[in-house]
Amino acid sequence: MNLKPQSILVAGGGSTFTPGIVMMLLDNLDKFPIRQIKFYDNDEERQNKIADAIEILLKERAPEIAFSASVDPAEAFTDIDFVMAHIRVGKYQMREQDEKIPLKYGVIGQETCGPGGMAYGMRSIGGVLELIDYMEEYSPDAWMLNYSNPAAIVAEATRKLRPNSKIINICDMPVGIEYRMAEILGLKSRKDFVVRYYGLNHFGWWTDIRDHDGNDLMPKIKEWVKEHGYVTPSELEQQGNEEVEASWMHTYEKAKEVSWLDPETLPNTYLKYYFYPQDEVEVSNPEYTRANEVMDHREKNVFSMCNxxxxxxxxxxxxLEIDDHASYIVDLARSIAYNTRERMLLIVENNGSLVNFDPTAMVEIPCIITSNGPEPLVMGEIPRFQKGLMEQQVAVEKLVVEAWAEGSYQKLWQAITLSRTVPNARVAKQILDDLIEANKEFWPELS
Structure with a gap:
C-alpha cells in the first residue's frame, strides 16, 4: 500500500514530552510516513531548547523529513495534516499552585481532579480554542488530536464553543493501564485484547476484556487487581522499582481499594481521588507536590539531554527515549489518514452511546476511527452507582466551561462545591478566592 506522507505540527513544542513523541513517530514511519514535522509554542526560548536538539536528531535519523519550529501561527499552522496538541498553559509553575492551594485547606491538589483540575481547565480552554482557530484559518482540512489536560474540561469546552471543529480528544491513561493489564495477563501487547469501557475522562470502568478468540480475560485481571491493584508482576518482584516514581506506585496500588466499590468492573486509577480524597491528602506533602517532582527530575533531565x-x-x-505509550497517537492519526478503522477509547459526545445518560455529556468510550472521524459504539445502560457519580462529575465539568464562557464567579464556586473532593461550600469559596489571585494572568475576569 502506497501511503501518503503526512505533515505534522506539534503544538506545545517546548514540552518535555515532545522528544519522546518525535522519536515515537520516527519509530513508526513504516506505517505512518511523514514529510514534515513542525513545532509551535508561544515560549520561544523553551521551545528552542527542544527544537535545536530535535533538528540534529532528524537530520541524522530521517533527513527526508523537513523540520521547523516557530512562534508565528501563520508559519506553523500552514500546510498541516495533523495538529498534535499537548499544551500546558502556565507551565509547571502554575501546576504547583493548582496542587498546593487546595492542600492548604485539606483538599487534594491534583492537575486534573478537584479544584486543581478546574483551575488548570480555566487556563487551558482559551489556549486550546486558540489552536483550533489557527488550524481552521491556515489548514482548514487538518485534524487536531488533543491530549492536553484536563481533557474532560477541554473536551466539554470544544463541544460547546467549537462544535463543528475537527478535534479529537484522547487520553493516555487508559492506554497506560491496559499495558499493565497485558503484563498481568502475560500478553505481549494491549492490542492482544479488545475492551468495553465507559465513563468520563479519568473517571471510568472497564466492563469486558476479551482476546481475539473471544476468551474472557476479566476474571484473571480482577483477581490480580483485588490483591495488588495495577502493580505489575515485574514490579512486585523488584520491590522498590526505581523506574516508577513512588507517587505513581501508590496510585497503582490504590486501585485495589477503588475496585472494591464495584468488583464486577475494573476501574480507572484516578477514581481514587473521588472515592478516597482524604487518603490522598494524608500522603501528600503540601511543600513538595507532584509539580515539584516533575520540575526537579523530568524537566531538568529532558532539557539536560537536549542540551x-x-x-x-x-x-x-x-x-532521549521513545515514548512507547504515545504510539496511540500514531494509531489515531493513521486511522484518520488511511481509514484503517482502529478501535480506540476517545472522549466524544454521548449522543445515545450510554442510553440512560445525558446525551450532551463528553464520555470516554470505544470508537471506530475512520477518515471521517470517530464512530462511537453503544455501551448500553450504565448502573445507578456509576450513573450517579458521573452525573455529578459532568455537572462539575459543564459548570467550569460555563464559568469560563460567561465570566461567572458563581458557577465556578458551584463547580468546586459540587466536586466529591471538596468537603463544603465554605472551603470551596476559600480555595476559589486563592485560585483567582494566583491565576490573574490566565483566567477571564470573574464577576
Missing amino acids: QVVNAGTAAQTQ
Whole structure:
C-alpha cells in the first residue's frame, strides 16, 4: 500500500514530552510516513531548547523529513495534516499552585481532579480554542488530536464553543493501564485484547476484556487487581522499582481499594481521588507536590539531554527515549489518514452511546476511527452507582466551561462545591478566592 506522507505540527513544542513523541513517530514511519514535522509554542526560548536538539536528531535519523519550529501561527499552522496538541498553559509553575492551594485547606491538589483540575481547565480552554482557530484559518482540512489536560474540561469546552471543529480528544491513561493489564495477563501487547469501557475522562470502568478468540480475560485481571491493584508482576518482584516514581506506585496500588466499590468492573486509577480524597491528602506533602517532582527530575533531565545533543552536535549517544505509550497517537492519526478503522477509547459526545445518560455529556468510550472521524459504539445502560457519580462529575465539568464562557464567579464556586473532593461550600469559596489571585494572568475576569 502506497501511503501518503503526512505533515505534522506539534503544538506545545517546548514540552518535555515532545522528544519522546518525535522519536515515537520516527519509530513508526513504516506505517505512518511523514514529510514534515513542525513545532509551535508561544515560549520561544523553551521551545528552542527542544527544537535545536530535535533538528540534529532528524537530520541524522530521517533527513527526508523537513523540520521547523516557530512562534508565528501563520508559519506553523500552514500546510498541516495533523495538529498534535499537548499544551500546558502556565507551565509547571502554575501546576504547583493548582496542587498546593487546595492542600492548604485539606483538599487534594491534583492537575486534573478537584479544584486543581478546574483551575488548570480555566487556563487551558482559551489556549486550546486558540489552536483550533489557527488550524481552521491556515489548514482548514487538518485534524487536531488533543491530549492536553484536563481533557474532560477541554473536551466539554470544544463541544460547546467549537462544535463543528475537527478535534479529537484522547487520553493516555487508559492506554497506560491496559499495558499493565497485558503484563498481568502475560500478553505481549494491549492490542492482544479488545475492551468495553465507559465513563468520563479519568473517571471510568472497564466492563469486558476479551482476546481475539473471544476468551474472557476479566476474571484473571480482577483477581490480580483485588490483591495488588495495577502493580505489575515485574514490579512486585523488584520491590522498590526505581523506574516508577513512588507517587505513581501508590496510585497503582490504590486501585485495589477503588475496585472494591464495584468488583464486577475494573476501574480507572484516578477514581481514587473521588472515592478516597482524604487518603490522598494524608500522603501528600503540601511543600513538595507532584509539580515539584516533575520540575526537579523530568524537566531538568529532558532539557539536560537536549542540551547535550546540541553541544555535541550529534544525537548518536542521546539518552532521549521513545515514548512507547504515545504510539496511540500514531494509531489515531493513521486511522484518520488511511481509514484503517482502529478501535480506540476517545472522549466524544454521548449522543445515545450510554442510553440512560445525558446525551450532551463528553464520555470516554470505544470508537471506530475512520477518515471521517470517530464512530462511537453503544455501551448500553450504565448502573445507578456509576450513573450517579458521573452525573455529578459532568455537572462539575459543564459548570467550569460555563464559568469560563460567561465570566461567572458563581458557577465556578458551584463547580468546586459540587466536586466529591471538596468537603463544603465554605472551603470551596476559600480555595476559589486563592485560585483567582494566583491565576490573574490566565483566567477571564470573574464577576
